[in-house]
Amino acid sequence: MSEDTAAELELPTRRAIYQRIVDTPGIHVRALFDDLDLAKGTVQYHLRWLEDEDIVEVSDDGEYTRYYPADSFDESDRQVLNALRRTLARRVLAYLAAEEQLTTADLADHLDKSNSTISWHLSKLQDAGLVEKHRDGRCVLYELTDPQRVRYLYTVYRASFTDRLVDRLFDLWESY
Secondary structure, eight states: OOHHHHHHTTSHHHHHHHHHHHHSTTEEHHHHHHHHTOOHHHHHHHHHHHHHTTSEEEEEOSSOEEEEETTSOOHHHHHHHHHHTSHHHHHHHHHHHHHSOBOHHHHHHHHTOOHHHHHHHHHHHHHTTSEEEEEETTEEEEEESOHHHHHHHHHHTGGGTOOHHHHHHHHHHHHO
């Protein structure tokens, strides 16, 4: 970061927005203005400036535009964090991290959701390259493509997710 950029971060609002992005990589704009109690236009103005100055990077997860500190995460890490920022996707990833391979029906039972809802989320996770499926006879099993990366990123940013169910699943995995 150049000296000029550091000087621009002296603006309290801009510094607060940037710090929140550093602390919560993958945060989306609504969460920023809710968390910081700022007007939407103010947050958008500063985000645009931070992006134009290459201080933050943008990732679109299909549902939200998410923000990351520049040069801190590669595309695959952003994909993992994008998924971890969505509650149901995070829970699907947690069950797959804890149990390695599960069917849509297994996940639906664990999460008390319909098979179609779980199937939709698995499809999105598969499109993002986070989950792969394998056929075992008539059964389709899902597993994480890089379980260590998912576990690592969840562990590092655990405090920013605040999801007790997922915490218990990852604690279970760590106890092995």
